Amino acid sequence: MNNQPATERSARLSVARTLDQCSVLGPGSRAVIWVQGCPLRCRGCVAAETLPFAPAEQGRPVAELVDWLAALPGIEGVTLSGGEPFAQADALVELLDQLRQRRPELSAMAYSGFRLTALRRGSPGQRALLERLDLLVDGPYVAALHADLRWRGSTNQRIHLLTQRYAKALAEPDTSAGLQLSVGLDGAVSWAGVPAVPGFRAELERRLATGGFELRQDTPDHSPQAVPPTPKGTR
Template sequence: MRDDRTERVVEPDAGAVLNVAATCVGTRALGPGLRSVVWVQGCPFRCRGCVAPEWIPDRPARLVGVAELAAELLAAPDVDGVTFSGGEPMAQAAGLAALARELRARRDVSVVCFTGFTLARLRNRPPAPGVAELLDQVDVLIDGQYVAALDNGRGLRGSANQVVHHLTDRLAGTGYDFEQRARSVEIRVGDRDVTLVGVPTAALLARLDQVLDRRSTGS
């Protein structure tokens, strides 16, 4: 449902730069439709059981301009949405807001964003510049830190304490159940790395750890 946010008129800033941990073009594992995903580098939280601990340190990863990144994310013509994750997206809110505006200047995409901050905190005490501008671009915000003991293995929420906020009505009537749908994951193998796309269950993570352990020991 649409809230009472004040509309802001902000021109796209294609010159902004983001610190990106990874990207994925064309997935159905992180929201409705065919989506592209940006995982940013750096997170102020240390959630026990984090699925991407290598993306927590606030260090340079891939520094990329908004215009270049937008072109990459929209390379697949059927992509109709983008998802921001990490890392902590709100730590790079200004850059992601610029990216969302640049994407929408090229194509009418929906935006889903994960954050460890609560929506109330973001609105009352923004942790970084550009938070309000990013929230203006987000259709669905999934907020709250991951709590392993509350991971019920369902939906896009990592754990049941997290809240799905429809900041606009764009995705509210799609029939996509952000909270209870069966989880799906995709494994993308690149030239130098392997990326797990989606919200994995604890059982899947344990199984993957076993497989990786066997590969590392050669057994």
């Protein structure tokens, strides 16, 4: 047992948002980490607030994230999304190594805007991250190729089996896994998943606005959340 505080034990990961349980971004029930920062600028990206990079020192301690993941009941793995996970490959390698010391049964899946072939020629950290994944969804989102697909948004994006753990799961119909809406204890609404139709986020924002809600993009964890309207006269 390591009694050292999590903040003193490891590297930091710049995180946009986390979710305890998600059933629409990979097989089964999964925790999700959306990292902050992506070097690409895909037109129609539904996670625009995750694109700017943040100073590394402002990131969350990896050990703190491991503590959170290791304590989650009912998940079969973690999905790494973003943002671009491979832009923070070293920290994610550390996260998965620490996590599997405590929960070796958990699977790992990641998204990347880069192709698998490019990642295999990437930095040592990027190659090490690939070695720790069961599934990779690769390639940038291309709005002109948008389609109703499982776990991805456009037809150029591919699901790669990096281990055989989910070989059977990939035989299932390749259609959208849907979206997941969550309501926080503070009443804030957030969503996860890959929209089956283009323009989903703009339409969601429009409908929320008609109900007096707005999509908040400047939350401390940069998550896309709809928050209840603030009563007039208050801030």
